[in-house]
Amino acid sequence: xxxxxxxxxxxxxxxxxxxxxxxxxxxxxxxxxxxxxxxxxxxxxxxxxxxxxxxxxxxxxxxxxxxxxxxxxxxxxxxxxxxxxxxxxxxxxxxxxxxxxxxxxxxxxxxxxxxxxxxxxxxxxxxxxxxxxxxxxxxxxxxxxxxxxxxxxxxxxxxxxxxxxxxxxxxxxxxxxxxxxxxxxxxxxxxxxxxxxxxxxxxxxxxx
Amino acid sequence: xxxxxxxxxxxxxxxxxxxxxxxxxxxxxxxxxxxxxxxxxxxxxxxxxxxxxxxxxxxxxxxxxxxxxxxxxxxxxxxxxxxxxxxxxxxxxxxxxxxxxxxxxxxxxxxxxxxxxxxxxxxxxxxxxxxxxxxxxxxxxxxxxxxxxxxxxxxxxxxxxxxxxxxxxxxxxxxxxxxxxxxxxxxxxxxxxxxxxxxxxxxxxxxx
Numbered sequence: 001x002x003x004x005x006x007x008x009x010x011x012x013x014x015x016x017x018x019x020x021x022x023x024x025x026x027x028x029x030x031x032x033x034x035x036x037x038x039x040x041x042x043x044x045x046x047x048x049x050x051x052x053x054x055x056x057x058x059x060x061x062x063x064x065x066x067x068x069x070x071x072x073x074x075x076x077x078x079x080x081x082x083x084x085x086x087x088x089x090x091x092x093x094x095x096x097x098x099x100x101x102x103x104x105x106x107x108x109x110x111x112x113x114x115x116x117x118x119x120x121x122x123x124x125x126x127x128x129x130x131x132x133x134x135x136x137x138x139x140x141x142x143x144x145x146x147x148x149x150x151x152x153x154x155x156x157x158x159x160x161x162x163x164x165x166x167x168x169x170x171x172x173x174x175x176x177x178x179x180x181x182x183x184x185x186x187x188x189x190x191x192x193x194x195x196x197x198x199x200x201x202x203x204x205x206x207x208x
Numbered sequence: 209x210x211x212x213x214x215x216x217x218x219x220x221x222x223x224x225x226x227x228x229x230x231x232x233x234x235x236x237x238x239x240x241x242x243x244x245x246x247x248x249x250x251x252x253x254x255x256x257x258x259x260x261x262x263x264x265x266x267x268x269x270x271x272x273x274x275x276x277x278x279x280x281x282x283x284x285x286x287x288x289x290x291x292x293x294x295x296x297x298x299x300x301x302x303x304x305x306x307x308x309x310x311x312x313x314x315x316x317x318x319x320x321x322x323x324x325x326x327x328x329x330x331x332x333x334x335x336x337x338x339x340x341x342x343x344x345x346x347x348x349x350x351x352x353x354x355x356x357x358x359x360x361x362x363x364x365x366x367x368x369x370x371x372x373x374x375x376x377x378x379x380x381x382x383x384x385x386x387x388x389x390x391x392x393x394x395x396x397x398x399x400x401x402x403x404x405x406x407x408x409x410x411x412x413x414x415x416x
Contacts, residue, residue: 009382122382173379174217174330179387185412193408200401204393 002027002099002202003116005108007162007170010154011128013182014121018103020191025198028100030093037089038082052082053105054157086110108176109166117201119194120176125151127183177201210235210307210410211324213316215370215378218362219336221390222329226311228399233406236308238301245297246290260290261313262365294318316384317374325409327402328384333359335391385409 004021008014015031022029035053039046090110093100102111108118123131129147136142142150159170168175178197182190212229216222223239230237243261247254298318301308310319316326331339337355344350350358367378376383386405390398 120381120387124382171381173328173381173384173387174332174389176381176387177389177392179328179381179384181382181385184385185409189408189412193405196404196408197401200397200404201393204397 001094001097001114002198003094003107003111003114004101004198005111005116005118006101006103006121007106007108007118007158007176008103008121009123009128009171010151010158011132012121012123013131013187015103016187017121017180017182017191017194018101020187021195021198022101024191024195025099025101028098029103030100031103034086034089034093034102034105037092038085041085041089042081049082052079053086054154106162106165109162109168117178117198118176120171120173120179122171122179122181124181124183209302209305209322210406211302211315211319211322212309212406213319213324213326214309214311214329215314215316215326215366215384216311216329217331217336217379218359218366219340220329220331221339221395223311224395225329225388225390225399225402226309228395229403229406230309232399232403233307233309236306237311238308239311242294242297242301242310242313245300246293249293249297250289257290260287261294262362314370314373317370317376325386325406326384328379328381328387330379330387330389332389332391 004018004025004027006014006018006021008017018031019029021027035046035050038044038053039049042049086105087110090102090105090107093102094111094114102116108116125148128151129144132142132147132151155171162168162170166175173179178194180190180194212226212233212235214222214226214229216225226239227237229235243254243258246252246261247257250257294313295318298310298313298315301310302319302322310324316324333356336359337352340350340355340359363379370376370378374383381387386402388398388402
């Protein structure tokens with residue numbers, strides 16, 4: 001069974017790359033599906049689950065903080081069950097045994113036993129801002145500065161989240177099998193290049 | 209003209225990858241040749257030049273430090289001329305206009321105007337130690353711990369050296385076009401995968 005995981009900087013095109021890669025390799029693709037599963041299992045709203053897992057606000061909640069202790073504890077316990085459920089969903093995907101691409105969710109760490117081929121996707125700040133601008137809903141007028149802050153904030157949360165469960169730092173080359181910088185590529189061209197790389201990984205000698 | 213630069217962690221196999229990549233792509237290859245050129249131009253011993261540039265000891269020399277000021281200044285001025293000469297040699301390679309692979313020397317930063325395709329090569333500490341052990345001269349018996357310290361020390365110097373001339377951090381995915389982790393690969397198999405990736409980069413759409 002082959003699992004390819006994609007971790008990415010916000011705005012780098014990592015999700016598009018993951019989707020296209022799954023198509024090109026003929027693999028299953030998991031991204032939002034994981035959120036949906038968690039929400040169903042926990043009887044919660046999808047949007048809430050996504051926000052709770054992506055904001056990683058829980059990391060800021062001290063174990064005790066005076067009068068607010070109770071609400072903090074409730075918050076923590078919700079977050080904990082979401083994280084446990086997330087691990088359960090990922091294990092379920094692995095157990096199904098079908099080749100797949102998984103975007104986000106620290107799947108490379110949580111499924112390390114399965115020895116996934118892990119990819120980190122990044123881009124220059126300019127390229128990320130451009131991509132976010134193209135993607136922005138009509139009427140949504142963030143300044144460039146606000147957009148950069150947004151990108152930094154989200155990536156910081158992703159880094160913090162990963163580093164709570166792994167010594168391998170987010171975004172450091174050594175933490176992944178391969179890191180690609182999308183700057184200067186059309187994602188469709190890059191997809192072919194990455195797909196070939198992945199194929200060669202699974203066809204290689206010395207699979208130790 | 210195509211320039212591929214290789215930056216690497218000590219013991220990662222980056223040099224071997226660079227050499228094989230040049231062979232596979234039919235590109236010229238530069239590594240020690242650069243040290244040789246600098247040494248000849250400066251009328252210095254090759255070993256001295258290499259040590260001076262690789263140890264980066266000069267980075268620790270404060271601009272003034274009491275009684276030792278004179279020797280510090282001499283040291284600094286030697287280092288400065290070596291760095292200037294290094295830049296001159298790299299510019300000469302670029303001016304020659306032949307496709308090439310350049311290993312080390314911060315060539316991706318120093319030749320940024322030429323828009324090289326920059327690769328960072330890394331590996332797990334275990335894999336690096338194993339490679340260093342295989343490579344060690346007979347009778348050279350470093351403990352594992354000493355070897356790890358050695359690897360960390362050299363990489364720290366490389367990081368410091370790069371970060372003096374660039375904001376793009378050493379070893380961070382975003383600082384390079386591509387980062388490959390050699391762990392689990394035979395370098396010969398990895399070479400084919402990287403060569404294909406490089407070919408696709410030069411054949412791609414949207415060369416902005």
